[in-house]
Amino acid sequence: MTALLKHSALSGVYRMNGAKTTTVAGWEIAESFGDTSREQRQLAEGAVLVDWSHIGKLALSRGDAAAVAEQAIPGAAKAAVLGTTGNQDQVALRLTENDYQLLCQPGQEQALLEKMDQAKSTVTDSTGALACFALGGPRRDEVLERSTAVDLRRDKVVPGSVIQLTIHTIHCTLYRTENLEIITHSRTLSESLYDGLMDVGVGVGLMPAGLGTIPVSFEEEK
Template sequence: MSGLKTSPLNKVYQQCGAKTIDFGGWELPVQFSSIKEEHQAVRERAGLFDVSHMGEIEITGVEAEALLQYLVTNDVSKLEVGDAQYTAMCYETGGTVDDLIIYKQASDRFLLVVNASNTEKDFEWIDSHVSETVKVRNVSTSIAQLAIQGPQAEKILQKLTAETLSTIKPFTFREPVDVNGVKSLVSRTGYTGEDGFEIYCPWDEAEGLWQSLLEAGKEEGILPCGLGARDTLRFEARLALYGQELTESISPIEGGIAFAVKVDKEADFIGKAALKKQKEDGAPRKLVGLEMIDKGIPRTHYEIYADENKIGEVTTGTQSPTLKKNLGLGLIDREFAKIGNEVEIDIRGKRRKAKIIKAPFYKRG
C-alpha cells in the first residue's frame, strides 16, 4: 500500500499478520485475529488499539479559550485544568466540521484530538479564525495514541505505572504519567462504550509501549484490536462516526450528540443560531436505532422508506456481535421517528422490514 501514511506500529502489523486497509489515507489494521473475537475481548476483558492516525492540534495563548468558545458547540469555560470535553465544530448552517475532544492542559494551553481524515481541514478552519494572541500548531506527527479498553483495562495499565489510575475519573487526564518509562498523557476516555484509557506518547516510543501493554495484559486475556472491532463497539454504544452520523450536512443535534451543544452558553459560537433553532423547534431529522424484522443487514447509505416515501438512510449498520441481531442507525425525517414504528430498508433492490428501537443498543453495567 505505497503512498499511504503509516503508524509507528506499522512493522508490528506486518510481523503479526494483521489485515490492513486504506483508511482515510492511512494503512491501518482492520483486524489482527477476527473482528468478533476482538470485539468480545473488549466487552469481557480488554483490547488494545493503535489510534496514532488521529490528529492532534495544540492551541496556546491568552485568548486560546475565547477562540475555542467561538469555534465549538460545548462550553469550554466549564473546564478545569486536567479536564477533557467532547464537542463539535460547526458551520453557520449547523452542519458539522468535525467532532473532537478538547484537553485543557493549562489556562492558556489546549490539546485538540480530531478525526484523522479531517486533521488538515480542521487545522485550516481553526487557523482561519485565529487572532494575533493565539498560536495553533498541528502536532500530529509527534504524538502517537494507544487506547486500552475494557473491564480489565485499569488493572492492566496499573501494572505499568505508579500513578493511581482509580483517581482519574471519566473525561479527566493526567500528565506527565510515567507508563513503563514513557512520559505520557493518560486520559480516561475511549470510543468503545467500555471503561478504559487513551495514552498519548511520543511517536517513536509507541511501539515499545504497545508491546509492554500486551505483555502486561497476557494474564487478563488482552487482545490487539483493529478498526473493525473499533467500529462495531462504537456502533453498539451509538458513538458517532464522522462521515456517517455527522457530516457537513448533518448537525450535531441530528447526529445524536445534542448533549455536546450548549446553545445557552454566554459566548457566541459558529452555528449557534441554526442549532438553537433546531433545539427549540426540533431538528428536521433524527438519528434512530433500527432492528431488522426481515433478513438482511442494513448497511451505510441504504435508503429507508415509510410506505412509498423515502424518509432517510442508514448511517451505520451491522450484525451486532454482542446482541447477535442485525441492527442499524438511521437518519430519518422526524415525524417517522417514534419507537416501535415499522419502516422498510432497501437492501440491494428489495424492501426489507425493520422497526425503530431505542439506541444505544449497549450500555455497560
C-alpha cells in the first residue's frame, strides 16, 4: 500500500489553478502553477505567494520555553523578544518572553522534538495545525499595506524580526527576512487568507507560485 499523502490547506486552490505538485516529506505541495519562468519574473518585478505549509512548526509556551527552545535550536534562548535566530534549515521565533515558534525544513520537526525535554514546557507540534505562506517580490509591501492595520515599514519591523498581527482579520505570525515575509496562520483559515491576499493583490499583480520559484530556506541568499 502506498503511504497516504499529506495535503496543504490550499489543495483546492492547487486544483482550481492547475498547479504542478511535488512530494516533499510526504506532503503534496505546489512546485509551480504552470509556468515557473513567469513566476520567477513576477518574483523579480511584482509579488508572489508561495505555499510553504509543509514546513515543520512547533509551538512552545509556558514553563521554561527558552531553555527548551535552546535545546532544539542553539541560540534560541538568547534571541530577543520579537527576534529570531537560526539558519537556513531551522529558525526559532521568540514571540514573547515565554512563547516560541520553531520552524524547520519539512520533515525535520520530529528530530527537533526529540531534542527537547517536553516536561519543561508545553510543546505542541503544530505542523498540521498551521499553514504557511512565503510572500516575495518587490511589491509585496503593497499587498500587505492593503491587508493589515499594523505598521510593517521596513525600518520598524526589521528583517530578522517576528510580529503577531491580523491580516485580513486572520491572526498570523509574520517572520520577516530580507527577501520574504513568512506568514504562519491557522490551517483552517488558510484558503480565506489566500483569497484575501489575492483579492487586494490584483492591483500589484500578486500571483501564486510554487517551490520552484521560492524553495524553503530561512536564510537569505547572500
